[in-house]
Amino acid sequence: MLYTHTTVKRIIHGAGCIKNAPAEAQRLGGTRALIITDPGIAKVGVQKPLQDALDQAGIPWSLYDHAELEPSVDSIASCAAAAKEFKADVLFGIGGGSALDTTKAAAVLLTNEGPINQYFGMGKVPNPLPPVILIPTTAGTGSEMTSISVLADTKNGGKWGVVSDYMYASAVLLDPELTIGLPPSVTAMTGIDAFVHAMESFVGKAATPITDALNLQAMKLIARSIRRAYVNGGDLAARADMLYASALAGMGFSNTQNGIIHAVGTAVPREYHLPHGLLMACLSPLCMGFNYMAQPEKYAEVARILGAKDEGCTLCLAKKAADCMAALLNDLDIKAGLQPYGVTRDELPLIAERAAGNARLIGNNPRPANAGQIQKLLESSYK
Ligand SMILES: [Fe+2]
Numbered sequence: 001m002l003y004t005h006t007t008v009k010r011i012i013h014g015a016g017c018i019k020n021a022p023a024e025a026q027r028l029g030g031t032r033a034l035i036i037t038d039p040g041i042a043k044v045g046v047q048k049p050l051q052d053a054l055d056q057a058g059i060p061w062s063l064y065d066h067a068e069l070e071p072s073v074d075s076i077a078s079c080a081a082a083a084k085e086f087k088a089d090v091l092f093g094i095g096g097g098s099a100l101d102t103t104k105a106a107a108v109l110l111t112n113e114g115p116i117n118q119y120f121g122m123g124k125v126p127n128p129l130p131p132v133i134l135i136p137t138t139a140g141t142g143s144e145m146t147s148i149s150v151l152a153d154t155k156n157g158g159k160w161g162v163v164s165d166y167m168y169a170s171a172v173l174l175d176p177e178l179t180i181g182l183p184p185s186v187t188a189m190t191g192i193d194a195f196v197h198a199m200e201s202f203v204g205k206a207a208t209p210i211t212d213a214l215n216l217q218a219m220k221l222i223a224r225s226i227r228r229a230y231v232n233g234g235d236l237a238a239r240a241d242m243l244y245a246s247a248l249a250g251m252g253f254s255n256t257q258n259g260i261i262h263a264v265g266t267a268v269p270r271e272y273h274l275p276h277g278l279l280m281a282c283l284s285p286l287c288m289g290f291n292y293m294a295q296p297e298k299y300a301e302v303a304r305i306l307g308a309k310d311e312g313c314t315l316c317l318a319k320k321a322a323d324c325m326a327a328l329l330n331d332l333d334i335k336a337g338l339q340p341y342g343v344t345r346d347e348l349p350l351i352a353e354r355a356a357g358n359a360r361l362i363g364n365n366p367r368p369a370n371a372g373q374i375q376k377l378l379e380s381s382y383k
Pocket of ligand 1: 141193197262276280
């Protein structure tokens with residue numbers, strides 16, 4: 001079996017490193033910048049330090065602040081049109097996963113014909129992209145480190161990914177100061193999402209020694225710092241751990257896939273409007289309990305990282321991973337299961353069928369799972 005590991009080739013990290021953004025743009029030959037973000041970020045002004053730094057360096061910029069929470073095919077076309085109109089030769093994506101995914105997809109349309117949906121799937125983008133610099137302001141999606149842009153196809157109601165090695169950012173800036181203002185609940189949900197990326201990639205079938213190294217370190221950083229970041233958003237060391245962990249997990253899962261937690265979480269109907277990180281969190285203990293027997297050594301490692309005591313029995317330790325996750329969720333004030341969030345029991349067959357049909361994710365899960373098993377698993381958590 002042969003493996004290929006691909007990743008972003010330049011990462012600038014450290015508190016205040018956003019000041020280096022203009023130098024990075026210039027290094028890549030950028031002279032006119034489009035800053036891409038979402039309306040929420042723009043309203044709070046999280047992108048302001050980037051604008052100030054570009055002003056100081058004399059690099060003209062324009063702000064596109066219409067990135068959608070679930071970026072649609074049309075929104076990518078409008079973002080690319082804004083870049084063309086401004087004659088931007090470098091794109092900055094700043095924000096959460098949606099803003100970064102919008103940036104990567106819009107960059108595709110600067111050197112390739114639209115619409116973007118013709119590139120859904122793996123490796124279908126023909127031409128390399130202009131310079132893209134990504135700056136995450138949440139610690140969760142790891143989108144800055146991945147080669148995928150997840151988009152909503154409004155025509156068929158589905159969510160699809162454009163995946164291409166060309167979509168790796170030219171440079172990534174990880175500045176923990178930008179995440180200081182994240183509210184506790186967002187810190188908790190996005191932080192657990194990052195942990196789940198690392199864990200699902202670590203226990204999954206496509207794991208390699210390289211992704212294991214990345215994912216183990218990601219889980220360790222999150223385990224030691226998520227509670228601190230939750231109770232004290234101003235704890236810069238904890239914020240740095242969370243941001244770097246999210247990026248490490250992104251480097252890992254971009255080369256593997258996720259597993260059953262993502263399969264079930266993304267199968268929950270969108271009408272419930274449950275944040276992705278919340279779904280990942282509330283489904284984790286249940287799905288870890290389902291999986292641990294298929295990969296006892298690795299789940300034992302997860303349990304150790306989450307603080308379980310090793311009493312010499314690998315399987316017993318592996319089983320504790322789910323309990324440790326439940327205890328962590330309790331500390332973060334997140335309830336486990338779908339029932340507390342109003343998902344009714346009669347939705348479970350549909351969710352289970354959709355999840356089982358997600359071959360990309362279920363195919364990487366250490367334990368095979370069909371719709372009947374997933375439905376039974378979800379029902380076991382209903383009272
Ligand atoms: Fe996720």
